[in-house]
Amino acid sequence: MPEITKSYEARNVEAKWYAAWQEAGCFAGKAAEGQETYTIVIPPPNVTGILHMGHVLNNTLQDALIRRARLEGKAALWVPGTDHAGIATQTMVEKHLKKEEGTSRHELGREKFLERVWDWRHEKGDKILRQLRELGCSCDWDRTHFTMDEGYSRSVRTAFVSLFEKGQIYRGKRMVNWCPVSKTALSDEEVEMRPTKGHIWRLRYELVEPVGELTHIVLETTRPETIAADVAVAVHPRDERFKDLVGKKVWRPLGERVQIPVIADEAVEMEFGGGALKVTPAHDKVDFEIGQRHGLEVIECIDADGTLNELAGAEIAGMERFAGRKKAVEVLEANGSLIEAKPYENNVGYSQRAGVPIEPRLMQQWWLRYPRVEEAKQVVREGHVQMHPARWSKVYLNWLDNIQDWCISRQLWWGHRIPVWYAKGLDKETLTEADLRDPAKIHVSLDGPADPENWDQEEDVLDTWASSWLWPMGTLGWPDADEQKQANFDAFYPTTTLATGADIIFFWVARMIMAGLEFARPGEPVERRIPFRHVYFNGIVRDKQGRKMSKTLGNSPDPLDLIERYGADGLRFGLLQIAPLGQDVKFDEGRIEGGKNFCNKLWNACRFRTMSGEMSDNRTLAAILDRLDGDQMDEDDHAILAALLDTMDTLEKSFAEFEFATATQRLYGFFWNEFCDWYVEVAKTRVQDPAAKQHALAVQDLVIRQFLLLFEPFAPFISEELWHVMGYGREGKFLQDNRLETAETLAASLTDAGCAVDASASTRVEQLQTFTTLARQLKAEQSVAQKRDVTFQLQASDEAWTMVEPHLAKLVRLIGTESITHTAEEPSLPAVVSPFGTLYLDTGIKVDPAAERARLNKELTQVEKHIGGTQARLANEAFVSKAPPAVIEGARKQLTDLEAKREEIRRLLNTL
């Protein structure tokens, strides 16, 4: 028998078992012919990222799902990997280069710079994957993928080429969200609207020729620095105030002194500002559209880096855009155009990553018309892809309903370079749709043209999400037939569950669905093409004040530190206990500590079991069942086994519903309260009885065994350790090599073993528990809680006494008394009314009648209050005639019981 330490030391076992699992290839995703599979692809973290609490939650959930699937006998595969994270990684390396070497990517040049990024990736990357091992994640590490690996890159290019050939991809000059810091275009999804405090300036634009009384038009703007790029002033066509002005000209108040027309356009809000709008097509999306409708010129006065150029006007040219804004206001004030400056808060689009306002800009970019939009809606509407919680479907469908073409090109270097080659000398700015489809001018292919010397490859790379949207397929070998075979694409696709955060439902989830439908198994039914069947959205981990955890706030605990202090299992279990379906998680370190304490409780329960008696053959369930003795089955056995079956049932349901908090809470309550606090305590007595000992210990062995199987998905390390300590495992075998019985099959096995579980015993055990609590309560009230030399007398009917008598030995021990005797007398002693009769406590000290009366009166008041309520209900004619009979019956019985109790308390009061 191995020596078991007094408390559970996670560090002693975690590394050991992880190494053993890996050595034995426990995590390999292998599917036998016809075997049911369970596949998860990890949401690939940034390759240079480090583990934070969000990852812990997300990956613990996935690991729980995967480990449970293994125990259910499915071929489980969890594919790990990382994302190259274009902007984030490139920015990180650029910063590093600037700080450490004072150089920049432009100084290095594309090739050298990319070498440096690769160095960085090899040196610092994948740290997060190693950290996931600390957490116990059972990924199939041999299948680790990286979005920039050659194989994966090939799938990215394949998708691009295919979509290009289908005409879904085009190059076009349109308004894009330009990030002046990262110096790249962004998709709409990467722009975050933030309320921003600033000013709005009320300005006058002088009419070239007065119209009647009118000498100028009043309008308001938040962006005076762009005035020099104004090409018109727009008013609403039905606005009476301006009907005579349309077609007239005004002087542009900044920059070159030119006349611009007043035009009428529906897009103008009459109620806003003065009812007129300055039109700056180059720097505003709406203005651009107006400009298109009216054939207006586009003047760009802001450059790519966010500085104002010479077209912005001599006064502000060369200035940074916000400094230029200030200066522009001064100029406007000086030339009499400024009427008023008002503090103003409006929504400004920010680059999500760089955190600066984006600049709408007119540019040539690559665009994708999303494929399979209708199918993508259909699969969710029809439940082929189920979202949990379901409400996210609505968000998803709403987005697809309003979907816009996706700007997929990025002006970065770190990423998948777009597989498009331009014939040398071709003017890329003036390409037409026909040019795009002309193989003499544009070459699009996986591997490039045969005569590269005559071509220039596109400089831009793809949006990171235009690679990760292929993740479930690319990691399973698509599109290469051999690789797919090797990865067993056939068996593992579609994946089963995607666990991720709702914040990337558009970025990633929706796009993966469209990609899957477009590329996977062409021609087959949608349910074979979708990338996953379930999407589980886990909440965001927040701090105690409800704020998102972030590096800048410094409010995020270091998961590795938490693992160090509470063990990986404690962290996992504690976190899942507070992670309700679809709600954010407010991080509470107390719960993590609770997880650790629970592990310790489990540890000690097992330790106690090994101390209670010789360990017998625990190697199989059958061996344990063999040791059960039907003749020794008492109510406590029935109750604990019924609770075990119920727990198994609850776990099965909660896994199906992704209700992890329910699952962990049931496990906690079952093991700690039902098993340790009651069953193990009562069994202490039975273990003293040679006739009952083997049976009572076998029940414990059974309960612990089944519990470990249920617990392992949440806490794999301690479960594995105890599995071996308790002798459930064999040399070279692991917990996961066993199958998890269902509640039904275990119940059937118990029946076969002559120990059919009678769930109704639970009620009677509850009465014994109540009895115990009342007796302890009485002792505490009489200030003899710790004394064991007191005696109890139970005044009970013969029938009630027969219910208590078989349990006397246990009760005496649990309550801490010398004896409980059956009495017909009515002693003058402190008493309490129990389910079995009136229980008297003899402490050997004289009773204080006043104190006793006070105590009983308090009790009486409570009972009477309750009686009142119940009587009122039963007196209600409507209740009696309409409520279901069972409910009425329950109320009647309750009333009878309460009245009996009341009488007994009154009688006791009279004896004082």
Place this chain on the structure above:
RNA sequence: GGACCCUUAGCUCAGUUGGUUAGAGCGCUUCCUUGACAUGGAAGAGGUCACAGAUUCGAGUUCUGUAGGGUCCACCA
């Protein structure tokens, strides 16, 4: 402007299809180091379930509205 979520004990949260006296963990009070566990045990205090209506014999639970908090989408310059 559109959609969604939340509000239950001091704190963090459970409360299944409406049905006895609303639960857990932490914290708090009292007692206990008795031979699994002080990372523990026993007992206890603590809640008008945000508010107002409606439906119902009966509402924490269903519906409507209000207030407060949060999220997403749209973006009036």
